[in-house]
Amino acid sequence: MDALHTSEECYLNLVRSISNHLDVDRLPGQRSLIQVPRIEREIVKKERQHTIELLSQRMTY
Numbered sequence: 209m210d211a212l213h214t215s216e217e218c219y220l221n222l223v224r225s226i227s228n229h230l231d232v233d234r235l236p237g238q239r240s241l242i243q244v245p246r247i248e249r250e251i252v253k254k255e256r257q258h259t260i261e262l263l264s265q266r267m268t269y
Contacts, residue, residue, distance in 0.1 A: 216240045223259060230266045235259045 220238060227235055237255030244252050 213240075213242055216242055219256075223263070226263055226267075230263065232263070232266060235262065 217240075220240065223235065223238065227233075237252050237257075237259045239252055241249055241252060
């Protein structure tokens with residue numbers, strides 16, 4: 209569980225840092241999977257994919 213927690217923390221910090229740099233406010237999927245019930249994890253996964261797409265689009269402009 210420690211490795212998962214560390215990975216989650218790194219991902220969330222990276223996304224926050226990039227979004228702040230690009231002046232992007234709220235992004236979907238910024239909840240730790242550790243705290244999300246199993247039934248909602250697929251939703252968070254899809255939200256995170258959407259976030260990656262949004263950030264990628266912003267970085268190309």
